[in-house]
Amino acid sequence: MKQLDDKSLLEAFRNCERRALARMLTRVENKHPSVLELLDSVYDRTGDAWRIGVTGPPGAGKSTLVNRLVIRYRASDDLIGVVAFDPTSPFTGGALLGDRVRMETIGRDPGVFIRSMATRGHLGGLAVGVDEACDLFDAFGHRKVLVETVGVGQSELEVANATDTTLVVLVPQSGDSIQAMKAGLMEIGDIFVLNMCDRDGADEAYRELVSILSIRELDHGWRPPVIRTVARDGGGVEKLVETIAAHREHLVGTGMLEQRRRNRSAAKTKRLVEDVLSRRIWNAARRAKTMNRIASGGSPYQISQELIDEFYEEIHREQAHAETERT
Amino acid sequence: MKQLDDKSLLEAFRNCERRALARMLTRVENKHPSVLELLDSVYDRTGDAWRIGVTGPPGAGKSTLVNRLVIRYRASDDLIGVVAFDPTSPFTGGALLGDRVRMETIGRDPGVFIRSMATRGHLGGLAVGVDEACDLFDAFGHRKVLVETVGVGQSELEVANATDTTLVVLVPQSGDSIQAMKAGLMEIGDIFVLNMCDRDGADEAYRELVSILSIRELDHGWRPPVIRTVARDGGGVEKLVETIAAHREHLVGTGMLEQRRRNRSAAKTKRLVEDVLSRRIWNAARRAKTMNRIASGGSPYQISQELIDEFYEEIHREQAHAETERT
Numbered sequence: 001m002k003q004l005d006d007k008s009l010l011e012a013f014r015n016c017e018r019r020a021l022a023r024m025l026t027r028v029e030n031k032h033p034s035v036l037e038l039l040d041s042v043y044d045r046t047g048d049a050w051r052i053g054v055t056g057p058p059g060a061g062k063s064t065l066v067n068r069l070v071i072r073y074r075a076s077d078d079l080i081g082v083v084a085f086d087p088t089s090p091f092t093g094g095a096l097l098g099d100r101v102r103m104e105t106i107g108r109d110p111g112v113f114i115r116s117m118a119t120r121g122h123l124g125g126l127a128v129g130v131d132e133a134c135d136l137f138d139a140f141g142h143r144k145v146l147v148e149t150v151g152v153g154q155s156e157l158e159v160a161n162a163t164d165t166t167l168v169v170l171v172p173q174s175g176d177s178i179q180a181m182k183a184g185l186m187e188i189g190d191i192f193v194l195n196m197c198d199r200d201g202a203d204e205a206y207r208e209l210v211s212i213l214s215i216r217e218l219d220h221g222w223r224p225p226v227i228r229t230v231a232r233d234g235g236g237v238e239k240l241v242e243t244i245a246a247h248r249e250h251l252v253g254t255g256m257l258e259q260r261r262r263n264r265s266a267a268k269t270k271r272l273v274e275d276v277l278s279r280r281i282w283n284a285a286r287r288a289k290t291m292n293r294i295a296s297g298g299s300p301y302q303i304s305q306e307l308i309d310e311f312y313e314e315i316h317r318e319q320a321h322a323e324t325e326r327t
Numbered sequence: 328m329k330q331l332d333d334k335s336l337l338e339a340f341r342n343c344e345r346r347a348l349a350r351m352l353t354r355v356e357n358k359h360p361s362v363l364e365l366l367d368s369v370y371d372r373t374g375d376a377w378r379i380g381v382t383g384p385p386g387a388g389k390s391t392l393v394n395r396l397v398i399r400y401r402a403s404d405d406l407i408g409v410v411a412f413d414p415t416s417p418f419t420g421g422a423l424l425g426d427r428v429r430m431e432t433i434g435r436d437p438g439v440f441i442r443s444m445a446t447r448g449h450l451g452g453l454a455v456g457v458d459e460a461c462d463l464f465d466a467f468g469h470r471k472v473l474v475e476t477v478g479v480g481q482s483e484l485e486v487a488n489a490t491d492t493t494l495v496v497l498v499p500q501s502g503d504s505i506q507a508m509k510a511g512l513m514e515i516g517d518i519f520v521l522n523m524c525d526r527d528g529a530d531e532a533y534r535e536l537v538s539i540l541s542i543r544e545l546d547h548g549w550r551p552p553v554i555r556t557v558a559r560d561g562g563g564v565e566k567l568v569e570t571i572a573a574h575r576e577h578l579v580g581t582g583m584l585e586q587r588r589r590n591r592s593a594a595k596t597k598r599l600v601e602d603v604l605s606r607r608i609w610n611a612a613r614r615a616k617t618m619n620r621i622a623s624g625g626s627p628y629q630i631s632q633e634l635i636d637e638f639y640e641e642i643h644r645e646q647a648h649a650e651t652e653r654t
Contacts, residue, residue, distance in 0.1 A: 036628045040632075043628055057506075058506045059506055179385045266617060266621050269617055269621065273638075274604075276635050277608070277638075281604070291589075291593060295589055299371075300593075301366045301367035307600050308604070311604075312646055313646065316642060316643050316647065319639055320647070
């Protein structure tokens with residue numbers, strides 16, 4: 001499939017060839033020039049997948065929980081997709097944890113498609129639009145897409161915004177709920193999972209979490225429940241699956257699903273437009289010129305204003321030229 | 328100062344009126360239209376402040392450490408600025424921790440200017456360019472600017488990129504270094520602070536941290552040291568102050584300071600330009616039109632392409648009009 005053109009790639013994708021999905025995801029990751037067009041071509045096949053974000057601090061057992069959910073969902077024979085954001089490190093040079101375990105449990109099931117995607121240098125959010133990745137899984141025919149975050153900052157919000165049900169996974173640990181609240185996790189969760197509930201202090205942590213959540217405003221009548229799990233041995237996973245289904249029913253029944261998906265499309269449109277503009281303005285010549293001016297001590301505030309003026313002038317010349325060509 | 332015009336504001340700022348600094352910071356926060364021009368007007372006064380980022384997970388004692396550093400630095404009678412990012416919560420409605428304590432210790436010193444700034448909904452990074460805020464403190468005459476993060480994700484990286492010396496504050500806790508590594512903190516620290524070193528397990532945590540850092544590549548000969556502190560009673564703070572001074576000497580001596588500041592100006596220029604373009608393209612009319620098209624089920628991929636085409640056309644018409652006016 002090395003030299004596949006867009007048309008053949010789309011055909012292979014519509015024929016459900018796994019390699020075509022992999023190739024499309026790579027194009028999204030690499031911001032291939034034809035990506036808007038390719039995604040637009042499969043957009044009418046999206047809408048059926050339920051997108052589940054799995055967030056929470058590092059070490060809460062998110063990977064283990066995702067594996068459990070995949071095994072459980074596969075019992076109904078649907079295709080399941082997993083997007084795992086992988087905090088590869090420039091100085092350790094690879095994934096840190098969990099991936100080997102994952103591959104040994106669910107990695108060999110042909111009904112499960114797992115894709116690791118890079119984060120933008122750890123803290124800078126996700127390198128790829130997780131929403132576009134979910135659209136591809138969705139259009140390909142996956143009925144559940146699980147998106148597992150790296151557990152830090154920006155990526156949590158991006159994933160919550162791109163998914164239908166957001167799970168926030170916490171562990172019983174003194175003050176953990178307070179820290180999660182400070183980190184903003186309390187606001188993005190549709191369902192809270194208190195994992196490793198066989199640990200000491202689990203009952204206390206559960207009460208603390210329920211108490212903190214009781215002050216959160218209801219989201220159209222939905223009070224985020226707290227589900228106790230022991231992902232390692234599967235404890236509580238059935239209850240979690242039921243709760244995810246209940247949340248889905250809630251979103252569909254209240255019309256919230258439609259609203260959420262509209263907001264998601266709006267945010268995506270904003271991001272896509274800004275991405276195209278950004279790549280357009282920061283061509284190699286302009287980057288080089290900017291660096292030179294900064295190196296010679298120019299004020300970034302003045303340089304910014306001049307770059308904007310120049311950019312508008314360039315667009316103008318180009319459009320004027322295109323008009324002349326047409327007439 | 329309610330109706331202050333730009334000229335009077337700049338004059339008050341240059342006369343070191345604290346209210347003028349506060350007002351300028353507010354304009355930066357609110358993205359006031361004249362902000363590029365105002366910042367450009369004071370840019371030639373910047374360059375003398377040493378900018379210290381204080382990052383690390385929530386609960387590591389960053390606020391206490393910042394207070395200690397401020398008290399210590401005030402001993403030399405320099406003006407000290409503090410930017411504290413405040414994770415105000417839409418559902419608790421206020422700052423969570425620390426602020427009252429802070430005001431009771433350093434808040435009454437007229438040589439200390441403390442500014443709390445909001446984060447963009449917790450996980451979405453900082454609402455304001457911390458770099459612009461530091462420029463204002465710098466131009467006003469502050470000789471140290473301490474920037475304290477909320478301890479989650481995106482904001483850590485933004486602060487590290489905007490400061491000269493980045494402290495990563497950790498506490499002795501099993502696996503804390505591993506989690507910090509996974510969260511990317513290991514890569515952004517110039518100096519690591521192991522705080523609460525009177526806790527059990529501090530020696531082990533220290534060894535673990537030193538061992539993990541030993542595999543990090545040297546940054547032009549600088550191996551990030553680990554300083555043990557007990558910020559609560561001031562233990563280790565003197566050593567930390569010496570180490571910050573040593574890092575400054577290192578950056579100046581190797582020419583790295585100049586390079587870092589150039590990179591910072593480049594990143595700032597990029598951000599400022601994109602911010603102006605973004606506010607330009609997303610005017611009220613275009614936002615409304617986009618929402619309507621999405622509500623009627625349009626593909627975000629197609630809408631994005633059309634918005635870009637329209638935007639270029641608009642710029643073209645505007646520039647053509649301006650040309651006609653000039654002739």
